[in-house]
Amino acid sequence: xxxxxxxxxxxxxxxxxxxxxxxxxxxxxxxxxxxxxxxxxxxxxxxxxxxxxxxxxxxxxxxxxxxxxxxxxxxxxxxxxxxxxxxxxxxxxxxxxxxxxxxxxxxxxxxxxxxxxxxxxxxxxxxxxxxxxxxxxxxxxxxxxxxxxxxxxxxxxxxxxxxxxxxxxxxxxxxxxxxxxxxxxxxxxxxxxxxxxxxxxxxxxxxxxxxxxxxxxxxxxxxxxxxxxxxxxxxxxxxxxxxxxxxxxxxxxxxxxxxxxxxxxxxxxxxxxxxxxxxxxxxxxxxxxxxxxxxxxxxxxxxxxxxxxxxxxxxxxxxxxxxxxxxxx
Numbered sequence: 367x368x369x370x371x372x373x374x375x376x377x378x379x380x381x382x383x384x385x386x387x388x389x390x391x392x393x394x395x396x397x398x399x400x401x402x403x404x405x406x407x408x409x410x411x412x413x414x415x416x417x418x419x420x421x422x423x424x425x426x427x428x429x430x431x432x433x434x435x436x437x438x439x440x441x442x443x444x445x446x447x448x449x450x451x452x453x454x455x456x457x458x459x460x461x462x463x464x465x466x467x468x469x470x471x472x473x474x475x476x477x478x479x480x481x482x483x484x485x486x487x488x489x490x491x492x493x494x495x496x497x498x499x500x501x502x503x504x505x506x507x508x509x510x511x512x513x514x515x516x517x518x519x520x521x522x523x524x525x526x527x528x529x530x531x532x533x534x535x536x537x538x539x540x541x542x543x544x545x546x547x548x549x550x551x552x553x554x555x556x557x558x559x560x561x562x563x564x565x566x567x568x569x570x571x572x573x574x575x576x577x578x579x580x581x582x583x584x585x586x587x588x589x590x591x592x593x594x595x596x597x598x599x600x601x602x603x604x605x606x607x608x609x610x611x612x613x614x615x616x617x618x619x620x621x622x623x624x625x626x627x628x629x630x631x632x633x634x635x636x637x638x639x640x641x642x643x644x645x646x647x648x649x650x651x652x653x654x655x656x657x658x659x660x661x662x663x664x665x666x667x668x669x670x671x672x673x674x675x676x677x678x679x680x681x682x683x684x685x686x687x688x689x690x691x692x693x694x695x
Contacts, residue, residue: 372396372622372678379688384412384426393623394472396681397554401471402426403680404673410438413469427472434468439476441670445483449476452486452513459519461528474553478513478532480671481551481618481655484663485535486511494662496535496547499650500614505540512536517604524603526567529596536610543611548601548645550594551618553652553675556625557590564592568599575602577644578636586636590629594647601645614646620676621651652676 375395380386383406385398405412405426413428429438437446449467456462466473485492489508497504516530531548539545564587572581577598586595594617601615619626630649640646653676660668673680 369622369678371624373681373685375399375681375685376688378690379684382688383684384424391556391625393620393625394554394556396678397620397675398427398472399681399684400678401674403684405429405471408438427470429469429471431469439468439471440483441480441667441674442483444487445479448483448486449479452479456514457516457519457530459516459528460514460530462514472554474532474551474555477553477675478549478551480674481652481659482511482513482533482549484659484667486513488663491663492535493537495655495658496537498658498662499655500547503537503539503545506537506545508535508537510536516600517607517609522567523607525571525596525600526565527562527596529600531597531600531615539612545612546601546604546610546614548597548613548615549618550597550616551652552623552626553620554623556623557593557629558625559589561589561592564596568596571599571603575599575606575644577602577638579638580636583636585632590625591633591636594630594633598645598647605643605645612642614648616648616650618650618652618655621653622678 372392373396374392377386380395380399383399383402385402387395387398390398410433411430412424412426413430414422415425415428416422437443437450440446440449453462453467467475485495492508492511493506496506496508512534514530514532515534518524519528519530520526532551533549535547535549537545572578578586585591598615601613604610605613617626617630627649634647637647656668656671656676659671
């Protein structure tokens with residue numbers, strides 16, 4: 367089905383699956399329901415959401431603590447083991463919400479491992495995927511994949527804060543240059559989430575990067591663009607410091623997460639024309655990345671990823687079968 371948008375799911379369905387959240391956007395509501403349907407399909411026990419006031423309630427897009435400890439938020443035992451190891455050896459200063467990682471099905475944190483974990487476990491696969499997603503890097507060789515990575519948290523030569531990429535793919539180009547693709551993954555997030563105050567370093571660094579038409583533009587300093595700006599500036603600063611010769615910053619989001627894709631277009635409008643010295647900015651859809659994984663890697667794993675994160679037919683079926691009136695004649 368060709369879609370331009372997702373349905374406004376009836377409240378009765380959301381209540382039945384324990385995913386009614388008053389402030390969810392339409393996309394987030396559908397994504398939350400999809401996770402609940404997938405969890406039930408996999409027979410994973412439901413989890414609990416603890417509110418700020420100390421109350422708790424069952425939530426369909428969460429898995430139980432026991433299931434979380436068993437690695438059930440990840441698509442395979444190998445990816446669960448990878449997440450466990452990577453979490454134990456995370457970079458000093460990395461900010462990781464363990465509940466979101468282990469039991470929150472809606473979070474982009476486990477999504478990052480589920481989608482990019484196979485690349486970390488098989489660098490030859492990572493090389494094929496990189497070439498397919500970035501045709502100009504078809505002859506590059508991937509040297510590593512890292513999660514929740516920063517080239518230097520609180521480094522005054524960089525952004526002087528804790529900004530980090532969800533993941534980074536490093537490579538050696540055909541010309542022997544060291545480069546990277548820094549990745550920010552969004553699933554149900556809108557990019558309108560609350561942003562942190564910028565450190566003074568940005569006032570100096572943003573003009574120095576040469577990335578922006580107007581480095582002083584107020585829109586770059588607030589939601590929904592601030593996070594993209596911070597990570598893009600961090601990527602450029604790492605090149606300016608001499609860590610790499612080339613790089614690019616890519617946002618990955620589902621096709622129908624319209625708020626994120628709209629924010630990406632707004633961000634692009636602030637950028638100068640790309641030259642070989644600048645970190646390029648781009649957008650990949652989650653569906654396109656899964657399709658590349660299907661073509662070059664484990665088709666069954668790719669199909670499982672699509673079923674969990676992008677198969678809106680599960681939501682359609684739930685709406686169809688929940689129609690409250692039986693038609694006759």
